Amino acid sequence: MGRAVADIARAFGMKTLVHSRTPVADAGNVSLNELLANSDVVSLHCPLTPETKHLINAKTLALMKPAALLLNTSRGPLVDEIALASALNNGTIAGAALDVLSVEPPPAENPLLHARNCIITPHNAWGTRAARSRLLQIAVDNVKSFLADSPKNVVN
Structure with a gap:
């Protein structure tokens, strides 16, 4: 999935950076911190494991550009939703588009439901x-x- 998204991004003239536990040939492999600091769009395409749970959190969101967008069509728990809502509401990043959440359907108290510049779709991007x-x-x-x-x- 990640490779397909990268191919589409390159077709639009976008430079792509990749962070992967298993390096991808000719893909611009970089550290996660470098990817977050230098990307205008961060698209998550990884499995949920104990190591990737809350991969995106307050610390990693702070590394991102203020104009950056976060896309998650992978697994909801990759993102710390409270930290993301805070980052969106205080302008740490510009926006998020999420097809997955940690709990689906989301409870009414999920802070992302009321966060600025957050688009949530009903887990149907596939x-x-x-x-x-x-x-x-x-x-x-x-x-x-x-x-x-x-x-x-x-x-x-």
Whole structure:
């Protein structure tokens, strides 16, 4: 996913920086701090692990440019939501677009629901026309195989 986003960004003439535990060839690999300090747009594409939980927090948000945008279509808990809401409300960064949150649906007291310059979508960024078409085809194939007494993906 991250590579696809980088390819699209480059097609728009954007310079891309990458921070990854496993270096990506020809990708401009840099430290996380360098990436945050030098990026106009930070897009998260990593798994949730104990090491990546709250990867974006008050300390890392403070490294970002005041005009920077944060995008998260990966995993909600990568971002400390209280710290992000504070950073948005006090102008530490310019904006955030989030397709994932730590709790979905978000409770009414989630501070991001009222934060300045924060766009939240209902965890549907994956849903391109091609992805939805593939999902429907998989469902049809599963029903056909079940009716033919040869079910796929049997769990028990």
